[in-house]
Amino acid sequence: MSTSSARAEALHLTGERTVPGIPEETYWFRRHEAAYLALLPHVSGGTVLEAGCGEGYGAALISGQAERVLALDYDEPTVAHVSRRYPRLDVLRANLAYLPLRSSTVDSVANFQVIEHLWDQAGFLAECLRVLRPGGRLVVTTPNRLTFTPDSDVPLNPFHTRELAPSELDELLREAGFEVELLHGLHHGPGMRALDERYGGSIIDAQLEVVMGQLPGQATWPEPLLSDITAIRAEDFEIHGERLDESLDLVAVAVRP
DSSP states (O other), rough: OHHHHHHHHHHHSSSOOOOOOOOOGHHHHHHHHHHHHHHGGGEEEEEEEEEEEEESHHHHHTTTEEEEEEEEEEEEHHHHHHHHOTTEEEEEEOOTTTTTSSOEEEEEEEESSOOOOOOOHHHHHHEEEEEEEEEEEEEEEEBBBHHHHHTOOOOOTTTOOOOOHHHHHHHHHTTOOOOEEEEEEEEEOOHHHHHHHTTTTOHHHHHHHHTTTTTTTTTOOHHHHHHHTTTOGGEEEEEESSGGGGEEEEEEEEEEE
């Protein structure tokens, strides 16, 4: 078994936790990586808490910019994996509803593709505000409800509790006591738009057609599609403040006053 396959099996992939090195996961991994790379300047230096670290690759990226990174996740096998694979990180197992840190002790909190899974989003943001030092930053990414589940107020993804539109994320952050410094959206860049055209309007739909109704790991991927997916890079995505309602993911930076 390859290293990537063993890693995927150990982490019980559900489609919600992206793992590097899996060819079929390349689109989602690069999409998430693009957000990490864009937000690195906002979490450089000091102590950074990644609340919901998943596989740990993002926390490892941040560790190249920060003095210390605390990687927190609730899932026990995930915590064990991150501890083994990324020894530079300080890894904690905890519930995001109660962050296991003293007040005003971290410089930044990173929360990537996690808040849509939480039942008490306001309570989590209150905890982020508590553990941040004054002037500290919270960076958040989350799917844009307007494009992810455009025809329903109820998430179609069974792992999501509440998805957010741009105005809803902005309001949630401000009501928690944050000042919103940046609210941008992630879009397909020129290369990705070319793939959308090649696959009938949506490279995402082309991938979903392969896996829908099939057991994990048993999908048969057409070679041209898999080849196109594995060639995707983080640079193929754009993050900016234009056409926010059309973005795929929301990208926010909020400051504790």
